[in-house]
Amino acid sequence: MTAQDLIKNEANMVIEEFKKLTYTNSVEVLCDYNNDLNNFKNLPENFSFKKNKSDGHEKLAQMLIDGYNSLKADIKKQYKMEFFKNIEKRCPFCGQLLESSGKADSDVPTADLDHFFPKCDFPQFALFPPNLIPTCMECNRIEKHTDKISPKEFKLALQELNLLNDFQNHPNKRTHFRIYSSLSFDCNNKLFIKTTNIYVQKLIKLYGLEERYNNIRNKSFQILWGMVRNFDIQSPESLENFLKNMASSNWHEINDGYSLNNSPQIWQEFIENILYDECKLMALWEEVKSINMSIF
Numbered sequence: 001m002t003a004q005d006l007i008k009n010e011a012n013m014v015i016e017e018f019k020k021l022t023y024t025n026s027v028e029v030l031c032d033y034n035n036d037l038n039n040f041k042n043l044p045e046n047f048s049f050k051k052n053k054s055d056g057h058e059k060l061a062q063m064l065i066d067g068y069n070s071l072k073a074d075i076k077k078q079y080k081m082e083f084f085k086n087i088e089k090r091c092p093f094c095g096q097l098l099e100s101s102g103k104a105d106s107d108v109p110t111a112d113l114d115h116f117f118p119k120c121d122f123p124q125f126a127l128f129p130p131n132l133i134p135t136c137m138e139c140n141r142i143e144k145h146t147d148k149i150s151p152k153e154f155k156l157a158l159q160e161l162n163l164l165n166d167f168q169n170h171p172n173k174r175t176h177f178r179i180y181s182s183l184s185f186d187c188n189n190k191l192f193i194k195t196t197n198i199y200v201q202k203l204i205k206l207y208g209l210e211e212r213y214n215n216i217r218n219k220s221f222q223i224l225w226g227m228v229r230n231f232d233i234q235s236p237e238s239l240e241n242f243l244k245n246m247a248s249s250n251w252h253e254i255n256d257g258y259s260l261n262n263s264p265q266i267w268q269e270f271i272e273n274i275l276y277d278e279c280k281l282m283a284l285w286e287e288v289k290s291i292n293m294s295i296f
């Protein structure tokens, strides 16, 4: 049985439990719930469940969230394995490589399960497989302000990012679920969102991804300085060669548990921004010189 089926079973068990409770509007609550699940792929402009705030709705919402919170670790592991079955294990939000965990389950990526539609705002999707996205822990921790984006704006953003089709497929086929490919750095190392689509820009802001991306860039910068200190760089030419090697090599150095390979796209852009700008290269050389001088 697939992990998706196991999660659906859990949801069905919650529904059966709910049916045993006596809420006068139980039928309406279940109808709203089913309506939203059926319309998930089409993202209706207003989710039924969100509009209603009765005792019955609140009870089912809590039961679904509790159901997710008590979901067995084995099911979550299996789900992550299935999600990344034929694709590279990268966080779909920031692009960072999701390292595999310890020896016992060496193929399971170290990832959290993020609710794309947060479970506090959209409890009806708390135990709904298409809404579960394995991400890096840092991206999962970001507080997502989805209350500030309407389902209609969501839909337009996802359409632009080509994510709607992915939601319609089995998780194993979500090969295009990559929000990070919309983020980049310009030649001044300033972050920018590649798309001009205002809904995508809004989604990226409300998901806190700019800050996340900047943090990764700063980490890359720290690593660069750490390496510059350890290499014997005596001239602008040797600095240039050093950077060229950095851009093309397969670096595995781990710095505080962080590998440069984790975010090759950011790293590559970062190095190339310096490498192909004479002014920046010379400015960096001046800094390297001052570091060399301070060592002696």
Ligand SMILES: [Zn+2]
Residues within 6 Å of the ligand: 091, 092, 093, 094, 095, 096, 135, 136, 137, 138, 139, 140
């Ligand atoms: Zn991430």
